[in-house]
Every structure is written in C-alpha cells, then in structure tokens.
Amino acid sequence: MKxxxxxxxxxxxxxRAADILEDMDYYCVDNMPAALLPKLAExxxxxxxxxxxxxxxxxxxxxxxxxxIFEALDKLVELGCEYExxxxxxxxxxxxxxxxxxxxxxxxxxxxxxxxxxxxxxxxCLAPLRERADYVIDTSRLTLGQLQxxxxxxxxxxGMRRELLINxxxxxxKYGIPLEADMVLDVRFLPNPYYVTAxxxxxxxxxxxxxxxxxxEAAKEFLRKxxxxxxxxxPQYIEEGKHNLTVAVGCTGGRHRSVAVARALKDSVERxxxxxxxxxxxFDK
Numbered sequence: 001m002k003x004x005x006x007x008x009x010x011x012x013x014x015x016r017a018a019d020i021l022e023d024m025d026y027y028c029v030d031n032m033p034a035a036l037l038p039k040l041a042e043x044x045x046x047x048x049x050x051x052x053x054x055x056x057x058x059x060x061x062x063x064x065x066x067x068x069i070f071e072a073l074d075k076l077v078e079l080g081c082e083y084e085x086x087x088x089x090x091x092x093x094x095x096x097x098x099x100x101x102x103x104x105x106x107x108x109x110x111x112x113x114x115x116x117x118x119x120x121x122x123x124x125c126l127a128p129l130r131e132r133a134d135y136v137i138d139t140s141r142l143t144l145g146q147l148q149x150x151x152x153x154x155x156x157x158x159g160m161r162r163e164l165l166i167n168x169x170x171x172x173x174k175y176g177i178p179l180e181a182d183m184v185l186d187v188r189f190l191p192n193p194y195y196v197t198a199x200x201x202x203x204x205x206x207x208x209x210x211x212x213x214x215x216x217e218a219a220k221e222f223l224r225k226x227x228x229x230x231x232x233x234x235p236q237y238i239e240e241g242k243h244n245l246t247v248a249v250g251c252t253g254g255r256h257r258s259v260a261v262a263r264a265l266k267d268s269v270e271r272x273x274x275x276x277x278x279x280x281x282x283f284d285k
Contacts, residue, residue, distance in 0.1 A: 001044060003037075003081055004055040004155070007069065007129055008088035009122055010107050011098045013139040013147065014057050017088055020151045023243070026055040034058050037072040041081045055086075060107060060122055066129050086154075087126075087133035094140040095119050145241030164238050165277065166269050167246040170204070170262035172254025172282040181248035185226070185261070190219050193256040203283045204259025213260040223261070227268045234274060254282030 004026070006014050018028040029040070037056060044051035058069060076083050090098075096115050099106055106118040130136065135154055139147060171178050173188070193199040193212050202209045213219050230247075237245055249265065251257035259280050269276040 001052050001054065001081065003041060003076060003083040004053075005037075005069075005073070005083055005085045006055055006057045006088065007059050007085065007126070007133075009090060009095060009119070009126065010059060011095045011102075012088040012090040014059065014088045016139075016144065016147060017086065017137070017151060018055055018057050020148050021053075021055045021155065024053075024152065024155065026053045026155075027051050028055045028057070030057045032056045032058045034068040034072040038075040038079060041076055041079055045079070045081060060125055066125060069129060084134040085129070085132055087130050087136045089130070089136065089138050090140045091138070092116065092119055143240075145239070148241035149239060163275065164234060164242060165244050165275050166234070166266075167244065167277050167279060168262045168266045168269065169246055169248045169279045169281055170254055170258040170283065171248055171250045172252060172258070172285070173250050174253060175282050175285065177250065178246070178248045178281065180246050182245050183247045185247065185249045187219075187222070187249060187251050187257045187261050190222075190251075190257045190261075191216055192252070194253070199256070202256075203280070204256050204261075204263060205280070205283070209256055210260045210263065213257055214264065219261070223264055223268065226265060227272075230265075230269060231272055234269075234272065254280070254285070259283050 004021070006017055006021075008014055015030055018030055022028045027044075032040070037058070040054075040056070044054055060066070073083060096119065099115050106115050106122075108118040108121050109115060112118050112121055137147070137150055142150070167180075169178055169181065173186075177184055190213060193202075193209050196212065199206075199209050199212060204210055204213065214223070234245070247265065249258045249262040262278060262280070266276045266278045
C-alpha cells in the first residue's frame with residue numbers, strides 16, 4: 001500500500017484536495033497528528049488490503065511542527081510503507097483574502113501579529129517539507145474544477161476515467177420545472193399523442209407512443225442535434241469537475257413526448273459511453 005501525505009499552507013486547500021481524493025476511493029483522514037501516522041499505517045497494513053489508498057492531511061498545527069512530520073515519515077519507511085508528499089500552497093494575497101472571507105484566525109496568528117506575519121512564518125517553517133514534496137500544487141488561481149483535474153491527472157490509476165452520472169428526467173411543465181435541473185429541454189413543439197384516443201392513456205414508455213413521437217422528422221432531427229450537443233458538452237463538464245448532470249425534458253403533462261424523448265436521450269448518452277439514469281417524474285399523474 002502507499003500513503004499520500006497532504007500538507008502545506010493553512011488556507012491553501014488541503015481539505016479540498018482530500019475531498020477530491022476521497023471521491024477517487026482514497027481513505028482520507030484530515031488534520032492527522034503526525035505522531036499517529038505510524039500507528040495508522042500499522043493498522044491499514046494489517047487489514048489485508050482493505051486500505052490500499054490512504055491520504056492523510058497534516059500541517060504546521062502539529063505540536064512538533066515539521067520535525068514531528070519528518071520523524072513520522074522516517075517511521076513509515078521503517079515499517080516498509082511507501083509514501084508520497086503532496087504540498088498545497090497559495091500566494092500571500094490569496095491566503096489573506098481567504099482568511100478574511102472565512103473570518104477564521106490563522107493557526108499561527110497567536111504567535112505573531114497579523115495574518116501576513118503568520119503566513120510568512122508558516123512559509124519559512126514549511127520550507128523543508130516543501131523541498132521534500134513529490135508534488136506541489138499552487139491553488140492561487142485554480143477553480144475547484146481545475147484543482148480536481150490536476151489531482152485526477154496526478155493520482156488516478158491507469159485506465160481510470162472520471163465518471164459523470166447523467167440523470168435524464170422527464171417532467172410536465174404544468175407541474176413545475178425540476179429544481180435539480182442543470183439543463184431544461186422543451187419538447188412541446190412536437191405533435192402530442194394525447195390527442196390520439198388510442199394513445200391518450202399510455203405513456204412514452206409504450207412502444208406505440210414512442211413510435212408516434214419519432215415518426216415525425218422534427219423529433220428525429222431534434223434528437224440528432226441533441227446527441228451532437230451532448231457529445232460536445234459531457235467532456236467539458238467532466239473537465240470542469242462536475243460529477244452529476246441532470247437533463248430535464250419537459251412537455252405539457254410529462255406523460256408522452258417528454259418521456260419518449262428522455263428515453264431516447266438516455267440511450268444516446270449510453271451509446272456515447274457514459275452512465276445514464278432515466279427518471280419519469282410526472283408520467284403517472
């Protein structure tokens with residue numbers, strides 16, 4: 001097994017980094033006292049492979065400072081446990097801005113006067129640890145999505161793909177637009193099976209209703225254009241770090257046209273190689 005030690009400057013984003021790694025199936029422990037690292041390593045190594053990817057966040061708040069971290073890392077080596085160090089940092093203006101926004105004191109602010117002096121002191125204290133780091137990420141100008149992308153590229157195993165779960169949701173406008181929708185598609189321009197007596201009591205999940213909707217060229221053309229748009233958009237959302245995408249397809253009552261189009265869209269998304277789920281919110285109302 002391998003340990004990933006996440007350390008660096010307070011306010012730079014260490015906890016954010018741990019959250020991202022947790023989504024990548026790492027077992028993460030935040031604010032871990034350095035003295036406990038060897039004990040945790042022994043525990044994880046004795047669990048028979050249950051904890052193969054472990055990420056631990058530790059920083060200058062530890063009573064022993066950087067020396068305590070180095071001592072703990074030496075003990076990991078003695079145990080035969082491999083480790084890497086991810087160092088998270090940000091520039092002075094960014095750190096100060098974040099602390100002002102959060103209204104929380106810097107961990108070293110009690111030892112010096114002011115945030116700037118605390119950040120300068122922390123930078124000096126952490127310099128030896130930064131020199132030993134295997135990876136350094138500066139979050140000063142990174143969005144959360146960009147940070148996710150960097151961490152994924154560094155620590156994803158070969159062949160691992162960032163997943164995006166696409167929820168395709170049909171609904172009726174008369175019952176309101178779904179609050180969770182990222183994208184809303186209005187298919188009320190399509191011919192309505194409601195006005196065909198034999199189809200009125202059925203739904204878009206029934207074959208004859210589905211066929212009725214897609215026997216019209218407008219529906220076929222709409223689906224083709226929609227497939228092209230999804231083929232372009234999905235990789236962009238993944239790159240931005242999005243994990244869930246809800247595409248809501250609406251018609252008047254949410255029973256016929258929206259259900260048929262949502263059903264076809266789900267199949268299209270799966271043909272593109274992504275995971276999709278279909279939810280028909282209003283078709284039984």
